[in-house]
Amino acid sequence: MDAKMDIKAPRGVRDILPDESWKWAYVLDAVAKTMADFGHSEIHLPIFEQTELFSRGVGDTTDIVEKEMYTFVDRGDRSITLRPEATAGMVRAAIEHGLCEQNASAKLWCWGPMFRYERPQKGRYRQFFQIDAESLGLAGPVADVEIIALSAEIFRRLGLKNLEVVLNSVGCPNCRPLYRQKLIDHFSARKGELCETCLGRLERNPLRLLDCKKPECGAIADAAPPIYESLCEECAAHFEEVKAGLTRLNFSYKTDKRLVRGLDYYTKTAYEILSGDLGAQNAVCGGGRYDNLSESVGGPHLPGVGFAAGIDRIVLVMEQQGSAFGKRPGAEIYVAAQDDSGRCPEARSAAQVLTHSLRMAGIAAEQDAGDSLKGARAFKAQMKSASGSGAGWLCVLGPSELAQGAVTVKNLQSGEQFSIALQDALQGRGPWGRRPCSRQAE
Numbered sequence: 175m176d177a178k179m180d181i182k183a184p185r186g187v188r189d190i191l192p193d194e195s196w197k198w199a200y201v202l203d204a205v206a207k208t209m210a211d212f213g214h215s216e217i218h219l220p221i222f223e224q225t226e227l228f229s230r231g232v233g234d235t236t237d238i239v240e241k242e243m244y245t246f247v248d249r250g251d252r253s254i255t256l257r258p259e260a261t262a263g264m265v266r267a268a269i270e271h272g273l274c275e276q277n278a279s280a281k282l283w284c285w286g287p288m289f290r291y292e293r294p295q296k297g298r299y300r301q302f303f304q305i306d307a308e309s310l311g312l313a314g315p316v317a318d319v320e321i322i323a324l325s326a327e328i329f330r331r332l333g334l335k336n337l338e339v340v341l342n343s344v345g346c347p348n349c350r351p352l353y354r355q356k357l358i359d360h361f362s363a364r365k366g367e368l369c370e371t372c373l374g375r376l377e378r379n380p381l382r383l384l385d386c387k388k389p390e391c392g393a394i395a396d397a398a399p400p401i402y403e404s405l406c407e408e409c410a411a412h413f414e415e416v417k418a419g420l421t422r423l424n425f426s427y428k429t430d431k432r433l434v435r436g437l438d439y440y441t442k443t444a445y446e447i448l449s450g451d452l453g454a455q456n457a458v459c460g461g462g463r464y465d466n467l468s469e470s471v472g473g474p475h476l477p478g479v480g481f482a483a484g485i486d487r488i489v490l491v492m493e494q495q496g497s498a499f500g501k502r503p504g505a506e507i508y509v510a511a512q513d514d515s516g517r518c519p520e521a522r523s524a525a526q527v528l529t530h531s532l533r534m535a536g537i538a539a540e541q542d543a544g545d546s547l548k549g550a551r552a553f554k555a556q557m558k559s560a561s562g563s564g565a566g567w568l569c570v571l572g573p574s575e576l577a578q579g580a581v582t583v584k585n586l587q588s589g590e591q592f593s594i595a596l597q598d599a600l601q602g603r604g605p606w607g608r609r610p611c612s613r614q615a616e
């Protein structure tokens with residue numbers, strides 16, 4: 175089947191093929207275990223929401239809302255948006271289902287596709303996947319430290335190297351207006367040197383001026399007053415306690431006065447985890463506190479803190495660093511039928527039954543499903559598939575085996591050969607030993 179099709183996956187969107195998908199399963203297994211260890215329960219959220227949730231939650235002067243959302247009007251005339259991130263949906267779900275009523279808190283996590291109309295490049299896609307953890311109803315700095323520690327622990331368990339935790343505080347509605355004004359004064363004085371994007375931000379979102387990657391604007395941003403001098407007492411104390419907590423837990427981190435995140439809902443803590451092996455799109459993880467997000471989407475006061483990490487980027491870094499992904503799932507036993515050039519069709523039937531029995535015993539088995547009514551292809555072709563299958567063992571069923579009620583078993587690595595009772599093999603017993611029924615045997 176060599177013919178190509180004109181229809182391709184849309185730009186910026188990719189298929190995660192079997193060569194990569196098993197690595198995702200490995201990452202997600204480690205993520206699920208770590209989330210459970212830190213007390214986060216999994217939640218499944220819709221991938222589309224009312225547009226307002228994002229325009230009000232993420233902020234209508236952010237790049238995401240201004241130019242990156244996949245928004246459409248559905249057949250019921252409602253404005254719908256494919257989620258560009260999960261935090262707003264998480265808060266919406268917690269409020270809608272009363273998960274944080276009567277001062278209760280909820281520690282949740284989810285994973286799945288997010289959608290942003292960004293310029294595709296290495297590590298940046300229009301459909302990408304995030305793992306996302308949120309602690310809702312928790313206002314104290316211990317929750318911030320737990321979230322940062324959780325993200326770092328996931329990466330530690332996955333063996334990611336060359337990472338850096340970068341931390342900042344972005345203040346709150348009490349202290350930010352003062353800082354905002356300081357930034358406006360600072361940047362306005364050098365207005366003529368600013369790029370087009372920064373000029374726009376000066377009007378609409380001055381905090382983001384600190385984020386410009388262009389060297390000329392960056393130099394002006396470097397000289398801007400740091401937010402620390404403007405933080406109110408509460409934000410300053412919160413920031414100190416987050417730093418002290420990280421130090422207590424032996425985390426190394428760097429503070430960066432220019433770290434402001436691309437989403438408007440942050441208050442107090444903002445952080446990112448950067449990889450030295452990703453090029454321009456170097457953030458594997460970003461997060462922070464958002465104590466007013468709930469109110470901005472019409473909900474009650476509900477403080478929260480969380481993070482999201484890109485699965486595509488995690489796998490990319492792990493591949494680049496030559497990390498282990500466990501064992502790729504695949505056939506352990508290949509079952510071949512030697513049907514004596516069609517004179518022994520029973521061999522094919524027995525191979526079909528043995529393959530299924532092995533699978534029922536929790537052993538990954540493969541057979542040649544064949545390309546005709548007869549079933550398996552010629553024995554030589556089956557041998558070729560067996561050696562390409564990655565299986566460790568070969569079971570052969572032919573006229574002489576059937577006459578003796580036996581199976582010939584070959585260790586494909588050592589070449590050693592055995593004859594075992596067919597009855598035993600049908601129970602899953604053999605020199606390969608019993609394997610537990612698991613998705614991914616270690």
Ligand code: HAM
Binds near residue numbers: 303
């Ligand atoms: P974010 O920084 O926009 O934060 O995204 C978090 C992570 O998602 C990034 O660090 C990156 O690994 C991955 N990511 C983002 N955009 C793309 C893309 N186009 N292609 C591939 N990967 C991407 C948020 O989304 C916040 N909701 C995080 C958060 C949770 N804050 C509080 N709670």
